[in-house]
Amino acid sequence: MADADTRAKWDRIAPHFDFMAGRGAEARWKPFKQQLFSHMEGRILFLALGTGLDIATFPPGRDITAIDISPRMLEQARPRIEAYPGTIRTECIDVHAMPFAPDHFDQIYTSCTFCSVPRPVEGLRALHRVLKPGGGLFMFEHTGSRYYPFRYMLNAMTLLTERAGPAMNRRTVDNVRAAGFKILEVNNIFLDVVKTVTAFKAPV
């Protein structure tokens, strides 16, 4: 999918996104996100801020650069950004075309992002480039499953969901490895589908 299509897709979803994702899912996942984001320190990149649902789980007082491909998603995030007791600078850019210098960030965070980035390994390589050697990648993601019947179901679901939003069958942990990161920890929160992944860029 061309990046203009990705942007158009998420722009279309933006007005309805909070209705779909802001209730049950957020309530269930909040403690896990809070725990993951509690590690935020230094120069932080947050990939795919969306409508800013994650902001409520950020620790206060951090200085965060947040990007997203969809201007309408970021527009929806505005009140949450303003209410955050710290600094969130947003930029409407594609992860594949980030203008940041190599080794720029101390840490990178993602949340339900690599179900949506159309070329995940390339996107992860782009993150690898802008992360400092030794820096951490912290992800909260839902992925496909390795096990029957879940694997087939998530594949079937993806046929429907990918048209309107995220894919349900990504192999994100493998993709993280393929992009050159070293995995430290995978925490399965629900089956092997909802999980947090902690990885880092090898020090030079």
Next chain:
Amino acid sequence: MFAMMPLGMLTGLVLSFIAGIWLGAMEAMVPIMVSGELSGMVVGMICAMDVLSFRQAALLGAASGLAGILLVWLANGMLRGISRETGIG
């Protein structure tokens, strides 16, 4: 039987999207789909062998649906948790 399985899964898929809004995306979608698939399979299989009244079919479907949810719950108990890697390799 084989037609009922995808039908059950499809019904589960539609219901799961609705339930997912309030109950949490994956945690609702996956069990509802599994229970749809299992009830579709069981009711389809029994229907192919015997004549079932609507009430019997509904009861059988509900029972296998519950079994599907139990299955997901058990699988979740096994798959949840932390796995650590050395970071090397």
